[in-house]
Amino acid sequence: MSGPEDTDLPGGWEAAAAEYVLGLLPEDELRAFESQLVQDQALQQDVEAWEAYFAAFTDDIEEVAPPPQILRRTEAQLFGKPRAPLWQQILPYFLGAVAAAAIAWMAMFGGLLQSSDEPDLWADLETPSRGLVMLAHYAPDSQTFMVRRDAGDYPADRSFEIWLIADPESPPVSIGLVDREQLTEIPVSDEIAAQLPGATVAISEEPLGGSPTGVATGPVLSLGQLEPREEL
């Protein structure tokens, strides 16, 4: 276990891990430590352990309810201003009118019309830190959701799980695993298909076979929004 070479301080990297968590490392040593940290798993475990032990210093700190405007301000900072309530009230009627017009139009043209007017949807799913490049593609003609892995390794002991987040207020829904060998093709129900335009697709890394809990447990590798795109 060797520490930074130019110091004769006791403890090497192990002591530096505790100094790092306490915020005591001088600037230049901090950079050296962080570049060591990304490649040294034992050191990462040390840092995590120090964080857990030192967090116990906060055990006897009383809870204090923060004033309610903090949540409002934080949400405004993160998500922008809340949507105008008027818009929310009108939206269902507007959609209803659009649907009625569409039905009238389809009735006029009878069976001529298939769903082929709906555009294909695409989302880039990239994880630069792992060199992973995936592409999600939804083809409405066959009502099939596809994921293609173009670059990056698929760990042998893990599964990549595909999640659909229809809107920010609803929990992600798993729609399947990324195929290890070939193009992933998942037929989707009418219900899921209706939610796809504009929805967010996420890929998370899970234990083999997918999340055991039905909720993502692993790190989220990438997020992308499904959108129509010019023909490729």
Next chain:
Amino acid sequence: MTTPQAEIEDLIARIAMGDRAAFRSLYDRTAAKLFGVCLRVLNDRALAEEALQDVYCKIWARAGQYRVNGFSPMTWLITLARNAAIDRRRKRDAGERRKQDPIDAAEMIADPGPGPAQQLQSRAEAEALFGCMAELPPERAEMVRRAYLEGATYNELSDATGVKLNTVRTWLRRSLMQLRECLSR
């Protein structure tokens, strides 16, 4: 059936996917604890409110990097809160060299340890930490505690002890190694 710990892990995973309802649930469950931590570090309500807002913005941005690692997810949240508060505290104090309360071995009393087990999830860590802190010379334990809870720097610890900076650092690193050895027992 699910533990509070697993529920918080689930919320973090959902936040990583942009789930705003999960974000609000996590806030409702954890903000009072994290606000307490920010207040303790900063001892200033307005700054603590700003720090708390920083914390939840970081939680939203970094939830995808959170990994279940065997420790309580509260550790991750408390670390973010402590670090955000220390950042604000150091910015506030930048420039002025604050007068330090002296650390004097003769006046040190043993740390009373954590209060009643209000933070069940970190009980094991708390018992180990306070047990091992008690094995350190009291003034060195106080240095570790001040570094964590007050963001004390080596300069400030040097002022507080009247000992040269390099010596303080050597002492503290030895103490940290002693602590590590004790904690891994």
